């Protein structure tokens with residue numbers, strides 16, 4: 001598996017994957033053209049590929065000296081093959097390279113991914129998150 005920076009031509013493939021992550025929450029932005037466009041332009045979107053086929057996606061944002069994972073997904077036909085774990089490994093390297101020591105991820109309860117993140121070494125932050133009446137887990141890892 002290789003991980004590379006996403007380019008504008010990858011937007012359609014990214015949209016297809018993020019549309020599967022869509023939750024019916026007002027202002028759900030993570031599958032919108034504008035959000036993805038901006039993250040690609042900023043060099044914050046990455047693709048995991050095997051034999052030039054996309055098997056996973058991850059995107060980041062820097063907020064207050066921390067790196068936040070904004071999007072994370074293994075493609076439908078490549079779940080539970082270690083793609084997610086490798087992308088988290090990449091996120092740790094990305095955080096280090098940017099000179100930061102804290103990696104965060106927020107995840108809506110609906111995704112049921114809390115155990116995945118705990119297994120990866122994230123700790124649950126005390127303060128819960130809420131976005132337009134939808135609760136999300138706030139998790140953090142010190143690198």
Ligand SMILES: CC(C)(COP(=O)(O)OP(=O)(O)OC[C@H]1O[C@@H](n2cnc3c(N)ncnc32)[C@H](O)[C@@H]1OP(=O)(O)O)[C@@H](O)C(=O)NCCC(=O)NCCS
Nearest residue numbers: 072073074079080081082083084085107111112113115116
């Ligand atoms: C969550 C996700 C990224 C994990 O990636 P993955 O490639 O399937 O996970 P891995 O194969 O690296 O699994 C690592 C470990 O986590 C476990 N795991 C994976 N997904 C899990 C989940 N949803 N809940 C609990 N455990 C999970 C695996 O069983 C594995 O355990 P093991 O090490 O004991 O064998 C992937 O399942 C996914 O894309 N889900 C749909 C999109 C999504 O919910 N994204 C998160 C939005 S915040």
